[in-house]
Amino acid sequence: MKKLPRQAFTVEFKTQAVDRVAAGQSIPVVSDELGINDQTLRNWVKASQAGKLAGAGAKVITPTEMELSRLRAELAKAKRENEIFKKGSGVLRARNSVKYAWIDANRSAYALNEMCSVLEVSISGFRAWKRGGTPERKRLTDEQMIALMKAIHEELKAAYGSLRMMRELRLRGFSAGKERAERLMRENGIRARHKRRYKVTTDSRHGLPVAPNLLAREFTPTEPNPVWTSDITYLWTDEGWLYLAIVLDLLNREVVGWSLKPQMKADIATDALTMAWFRRRPAPGLLCHSDRGSQYASKAFQSKLSEYGMICSMSRKGNCWDNAPTESWFNSFKNERVHGIRYKTHEQMKAASFEYIEVFYNRRRQHSSLSYRSPTQYLGDWAIRNQQLNAA
Known part of the structure; x- marks a missing residue:
């Protein structure tokens, strides 16, 4: 395998990691959440306490360039x-x-x-x-299950309905059936956040060249990195708007790149793409699909695609379903972390977005299209199956 270059972490990523420690989480827990080395995180904490988190003479990189040590x-x-x-x-x-x-x-x-x-x-x-006890799943009384479901409901910020709640209980070693979980949740007011209707936010009123829809709604590749999709959404805070751009790998629906900025210019799209490329290093020929927004039609973004050897694909005008997986991700993110919550500052929104993407969604959230596995679990299972087939 080609040797990866030494990783340069972003100040934004370091700061969010250190903030999680400062909020009371232990270094082993945070480093495990983010897939980084314990000692690396300890060094960041010490540097932050000394006011030198960025480091003297630190390499200047794009705000959202993902650390390759996480990939290692x-x-x-x-x-x-x-x-x-x-x-x-x-x-x-x-x-x-x-x-x-x-x-x-x-x-x-x-x-x-x-x-x-x-x-x-x-x-x-x-x-x-x-301990010598039964290794089978423990059956809880209704009172015990209600208390546990309420704790999970709070821990996961009301992300799960009865089906995912049932699976989460089983993953934690407890016996649970869908009907029972559904009944107890209903009777005790434990409800997942309701989804809201999609609202078109793309502004394609520009004179820049657009690409044809080469993806053609083929959303189920059989390996990682043949197809990525990307889009941008709006996030409101009391300090004003923030804009979030993401890049999804369609195989396991993992967010492989993201960028958060107070202005929706071309660099938000290029930074998210750069992070994704640093994280995956795909071979030339990858199909990168987006809408027709000016950020994606811009010379800067198109140049970045050419630099990485990627092929551009764009949704048809006014047709959000041509990029349905990304729109679905935004819907889940806003439903589970945005709607009904007041964010007073940009920093609060950045922390919530970081936690959702890097800690919860990519590593823990049960994804219905992945047989209720998380994106990283699905990718790991795919890698094992692929190695077995190659060895056969």
Whole structure:
């Protein structure tokens, strides 16, 4: 594999990570959330306390250029999980007690959470087995389940309805059925945020050249990086508007690039694309689809596509469904983190957006089109399957 260049973290990313520590989260928790090294985060905290977070003579890069060390961490994790899969393949179809025994025998070689994830068992189940108790899912009383669902509801900021709530309870080692979860949520006023109708915000009234719709609503590629989609949305705060541009990989619907700015100029689109390229380093020929907005039709964005060897595709005029996956992402994001919440400052909105994209959505949120796996889980599963097929 081609060696990746030394990573340069953005000041924006460092600041958001340090702020999460300052808010009371531990360094191991935050570093695990973001896929970075514990010591790296400790160094950022110390630098921030000394007022030198950017570092003397730090490399100046675009505000949202994603750190490649995060990619290194994810690649290393995928490699470890593949090793676990190979060594533990003989127990994948075994009873949970057999899986727990294998995990216990390999604690010195692999992280507990990685082994449990690959072997599809819960950490709580393993710990119960170690204590001599039942490793099966624990059945809660209605009162216990209501209390737990309320805690999850608050933790995930009202993102989940009954189906995702049921799956989340099971992932945490508890027995739960959809009908029961639905009934208890309804009876106790535990409701997911309601979705709002899509509103067109694209301004395509410009004289710049536009590209044809080469994507043609083919939203289901079979591998990562053949097709990315991108768009921009508006976010209101008491300090005025912020604009968020994202880039999605259609295979696993992961946000691979993003940019937040107080003005909607061409650089918001180019910065999001640059982050995505640094994160994935795709081969030339990738199809990058967007709407016909002036930011995407601009010379700056088109030059960046040419630099990366990407092919431009644009939605037909006034047809938001040509870019439906990205519009769907904006709808989920606003429904789960924006609507009904007052953000007094730009910084509050930036922190909320960072948390949703990098901590919750990419790594934890159950995605219905991915069989209720998170984007990173789906990509990891794809990598393992692909390696098995290549080895066969």
